[in-house]
Amino acid sequence: MSDLHIDGDRLVRRINDLATIGPIEGGGSCRLALTDEDRDGRDLVVAWMTDLGLDISMDGIGNVVGVRPGRTDGPPIMTGSHIDTVRTGGRYDGNLGVLAGLEVIETLEQHGITTEHPFAVAFFTDEEGARFQPDMLGSLVYAGGMGLEEALDVVGIDGAVLGEELDRIGYRGTSPCPGSAPRAFVELHVEQGPVLEADGVTIGAVTGVQGISWTELAITGQSNHAGTTPMDLRHDPGYVAALIASYVRQLAIRMGGRQVATVGSLELHPNLVNVVAASARLTVDLRNTDEALLGEAEADLARFVAEAAAAEGVTVEERTLARFQPVAFDDRVVDTVAAVAAELGHSVKRLPSGAGHDAQMMARLCPTGMVFVPSRDGISHNPAEYTEPDDLVAGADVLLGSMLALDAMDLSTTGAPDGSGGASTDGAEGAP
Numbered sequence: 001m002s003d004l005h006i007d008g009d010r011l012v013r014r015i016n017d018l019a020t021i022g023p024i025e026g027g028g029s030c031r032l033a034l035t036d037e038d039r040d041g042r043d044l045v046v047a048w049m050t051d052l053g054l055d056i057s058m059d060g061i062g063n064v065v066g067v068r069p070g071r072t073d074g075p076p077i078m079t080g081s082h083i084d085t086v087r088t089g090g091r092y093d094g095n096l097g098v099l100a101g102l103e104v105i106e107t108l109e110q111h112g113i114t115t116e117h118p119f120a121v122a123f124f125t126d127e128e129g130a131r132f133q134p135d136m137l138g139s140l141v142y143a144g145g146m147g148l149e150e151a152l153d154v155v156g157i158d159g160a161v162l163g164e165e166l167d168r169i170g171y172r173g174t175s176p177c178p179g180s181a182p183r184a185f186v187e188l189h190v191e192q193g194p195v196l197e198a199d200g201v202t203i204g205a206v207t208g209v210q211g212i213s214w215t216e217l218a219i220t221g222q223s224n225h226a227g228t229t230p231m232d233l234r235h236d237p238g239y240v241a242a243l244i245a246s247y248v249r250q251l252a253i254r255m256g257g258r259q260v261a262t263v264g265s266l267e268l269h270p271n272l273v274n275v276v277a278a279s280a281r282l283t284v285d286l287r288n289t290d291e292a293l294l295g296e297a298e299a300d301l302a303r304f305v306a307e308a309a310a311a312e313g314v315t316v317e318e319r320t321l322a323r324f325q326p327v328a329f330d331d332r333v334v335d336t337v338a339a340v341a342a343e344l345g346h347s348v349k350r351l352p353s354g355a356g357h358d359a360q361m362m363a364r365l366c367p368t369g370m371v372f373v374p375s376r377d378g379i380s381h382n383p384a385e386y387t388e389p390d391d392l393v394a395g396a397d398v399l400l401g402s403m404l405a406l407d408a409m410d411l412s413t414t415g416a417p418d419g420s421g422g423a424s425t426d427g428a429e430g431a432p
């Protein structure tokens with residue numbers, strides 16, 4: 001197995017080719033889900049899948065799966081990720097996982113290797129959740145965590161309706177949602193954080209994904225003249241929004257551990273120098289690897305928001321944009337990734353993922369894991385995102401080796417994920 005290697009030049013060339021679609025200053029890409037740029041990126045990847053002779057199918061939410069047959073029929077060993085980006089996307093986030101999946105298949109093809117089970121590579125719709133919430137929407141629908149109709153009705157930050165955009169770009173398919181369970185799922189992704197680089201480690205064997213809580217807060221107050229309104233008579237949504245933005249930082253620092261908290265979007269209306277704002281809208285992103293602690297952070301924030309609103313005399317409407325429990329990956333897949341990486345001579349570290357990934361949804365359906373490669377300076381969701389070509393190749397080789405090892409493994413003992421969190425049930429997840 002260790003003799004088999006993907007073609008690094010071809011992988012890097014495809015990453016760079018895809019990055020030219022929706023190019024932005026600094027070398028990154030903007031392909032927000034279901035925009036024209038996303039469609040053009042999809043067209044390119046589908047053309048590559050077609051060149052490889054894959055059996056391509058598309059489901060009702062626009063997830064695209066390409067399958068290469070094995071000696072036997074049945075569920076495939078699947079890999080994949082996403083090709084949509086945030087507005088300030090790098091060229092590796094998601095794209096690496098999809099294009100490395102093509103590499104796995106092309107390498108098998110070139111070496112005339114037939115696997116026992118079919119091999120599949122997928123790209124899932126709207127992983128980023130930057131335009132349509134929740135994030136990981138396509139894989140969530142694939143895994144049955146959100147109904148197709150509900151997902152098609154989601155309204156984006158620009159007022160667009162997801163289903164209409166899917167039709168507009170020609171990517172509403174006919175394969176059923178939820179999709180069928182693969183035999184196993186492994187996703188290669190850039191770490192998007194600083195851990196592997198800091199430790200001088202090439203391969204991350206990802207143990208799971210932390211829980212995610214996204215809330216939108218819409219604050220309404222009394223718009224007024226900035227010069228004439230006495231300070232004690234103000235009902236200023238901008239002030240309350242600023243208090244909340246500052247509080248979430250303090251909250252995360254006070255909780256410590258793996259708690260992180262971000263206000264990534266904050267808008268005032270009418271947003272003018274001499275007007276006390278009429279309204280403010282902000283988002284809060286809370287994450288923790290521990291579900292109970294994430295719940296505490298949510299409760300703490302809710303308490304603070306209520307107090308701050310009451311003190312200023314403004315009203316606040318809260319809307320859950322995304323809520324996912326932490327997910328633990330299947331030990332057999334994590335162990336396989338670690339063993340294959342070691343066999344290929346790479347340093348390995350087991351670590352949880354700070355970012356959300358399609359694999360966390362696929363973990364509901366089948367034994368699942370992920371491979372990470374280092375991100376320079378831990379930077380992501382930024383055009384400066386960068387991973388050394390050698391590390392990209394190492395990750396793709398580990399993906400290939402892991403898929404082959406899983407192909408040969410008896411995974412029938414439990415079939416479904418173990419009880420340690422892979423099959424997390426997230427209640428109201430994703431319900432906007």
Ligand code: GLV
Pocket residue numbers: 127128135354355356357
């Ligand atoms: C999605 O990629 C996220 O982690 O925000």
Ligand code: MN
Pocket residue numbers: 082093094127189356357
């Ligand atoms: Mn990603």
Ligand code: MN
Pocket residue numbers: 086093128381
């Ligand atoms: Mn991302």
